Every structure is written in C-alpha cells, then in structure tokens.
Amino acid sequence: MASWLLQILIISSLHLISPSSQKETRFVYEDFLDREDLYLDGSAIVHPGGSLQLTNTSKYQIGHAFYDKPLQLTSSFSTHFVCALVKKPKVEGKPITEGGHGIAFIVSPSMDFSHAQPTRYLGVFDASTIKSPSSHVLAVELDTIWNPEFNDTKSNHVGIDVNSPLSVGVASASYYSDVEKKNESINLLSGNPIQVWVDYEDTMLTVWISPLDVKKPSRPLLSHPINLAKIFPNISKLYVGFSAATGNAVSDQYILGWSFSTDRGSLQRLDISRIAELPYSTGTDKKLLALFIILFGCLAIVVSAILA
Ligand SMILES: *[C@@H]1O[C@H](CO)[C@@H](O)[C@H](O)[C@H]1NC(C)=O
Ligand SMILES: *[C@@H]1O[C@H](CO)[C@@H](O)[C@H](O)[C@H]1NC(C)=O
C-alpha cells in the first residue's frame, strides 16, 4: 500500500517538473465556422461562407475574436493570418468616406476588453489611461489612420505596441519583394487580402506582411526586442486573438484564415487556396440579379397574358 502511494507521489511530482508539462498548442482556422474554441464579442460575426468579420462599416464599433483557451507562451510563438480591410464603396454624389481604423493581433492575459475604446485605440486600449484595460498587452497593429502622438509614421502603417498605443516599433506598410529586390508598398485599405506573419523567438518580435499571391518575404518589415516575461506577470496563461475598431472612419474588417503555434518551429501551414473568401464578393449581386430575372419573367408573363 505504502509503495503504491509512493509510486503515485513520484509519478505526479515527475509530471510537475518534467518539460512535457509545458504544453504546446497549435491550431489552424481555414474558416471560422462552427468553432467551439472561438470567442467573439462586440461586432464580430462569422459569415456563412466562413470568414470572420470583426467590424462592419458602422461608426465606433469594436469587435474581438480570441482562441478561447489560455496558452503558455514561453520562449517562442509563431502566427500567420490573412486579413482584409475593405472601405465603403464610393457612392455617387457623396463624399468618399475615409477607411479605418485598423486590425490588431493581440496577446493578452484576459479576453475582457470591455473597457477598451474604438477609433485609434483599436478596441485594445483605454483612452483614459492610454493603456490596455488589463495594463498588459502585446499588439501588432495594421493601422490606417495617422496619429502622430502615437508615434505613427504615416496613415498606412504597421506597429508593435506594448501596453500602450504608443508604438515601440513602426514601419509604413510594405514588403520586400524577392523578385524585384526592393521594397514594395502595400495599401492596407485596398480591400485585397493581406498576409501577416508574427514570430517571437529569443526575445525578438518580427513581423512580415505581403499580398496574398506573394510568399513570406525573405526580409521582415519590422523587428523589435520584446520580452514576454517582462510584459506579462504570468506567461502560462495568455490569450491570443484579434481586435478591430472603427470611428468616424469605417471599414469592413475581416480575418480570412489563421494559423498559430506556441512553438515557432511547429507552425502549421495555412493553405491560402483553402481559406475563407470575402462575403461581399459578387454573392449578393448574383442574388439580386436572379431576383431581377424572376421579376422580369413574371412581368413578361403578366404583360403577355393581358395582351392576349
Ligand atoms: C453593423 O452591424 C450592426 C449589428 O451588429 C448593425 O446594426 C449595423 O446596421 C451594421 N452596419 C452596416 C453598415 O451594415
Ligand atoms: C516615439 O518616437 C520618438 C522619436 O523617434 C522616440 O524618442 C520615442 O521613444 C518613441 N516613443 C516610444 C513610446 O517608443
């Protein structure tokens, strides 16, 4: 009996100290349908086609989406996602509305961002304290509006934020073209899907972006020394996800696919050819057209009946 108890004690203590207790987590979302591990709030919705929409083009909205299980982020993590920021189409006779405000990938000890604000705070930060509501957050922002007081370089930029919207690292949205051997700028508000990679390893955070048809560039857009253990009191319990917000400037803001791993080396490939499509793409136009044809057909029958 005693040896049996001892055995259990030894096994359970071994389990506590063994490195295998550092759980590795990885996941891929090629679409966001029927995912029980997805937490959504605010204006975030999943379309029947599988895309995740964080905001629509209504003013002052915030939408969040998180992988709803806490993760242990120790020495590395890696993520690859595809997003799209779509401005309101130009309406004849009306002034063109500005697109905004942007999307951020976030790492946070909590999924509660109920005190965060829209506009330039991107649904991550609180205007009264300029910090994240939990005071601890790492954000990689794709920001379309110029806020010089937040160290933004220009309207169309990518920034690294630690606990505050004042970016510690910032670069105008561009990618290194391995074909042209030069930097090419990207218009974040083009409406076209954009690939984003964020890697964390050896206390260095590195960010790449590229258009959908360009593979991960050999040179990153941004690198900044970051130490997760210094940002977060407990790196064993962190959530990862996205935030987006609108203000007076508005856009439809989407995530179309997402791969994440708590170990940089084991990130699963995000198959670009299989990810969700933007919901607006011709679907509604086709439905309208079908309705039109049916109505026209009915009208033709009625008219010919009357004439006969
Ligand atoms: C955005 O979504 C909200 C509901 O979440 C809805 O009330 C509003 O009409 C939508 N705005 C647009 C422009 O579709
Ligand atoms: C903002 O930019 C200025 C000038 O480049 C720099 O001195 C300052 O440290 C930056 N602020 C932050 C929070 O990084």
Ligand SMILES: *[C@@H]1O[C@H](CO)[C@@H](O)[C@H](O)[C@H]1NC(C)=O
């Ligand atoms: C290209 O972009 C990178 C990253 O922003 C920057 O460090 C580099 O200086 C740029 N190169 C040129 C030629 O502009």
Ligand SMILES: *[C@@H]1O[C@H](CO)[C@@H](O)[C@H](O)[C@H]1NC(C)=O
């Ligand atoms: C950190 O989070 C883990 C997982 O929730 C928990 O078991 C542990 O007690 C926490 N450590 C501290 C110091 O709060």
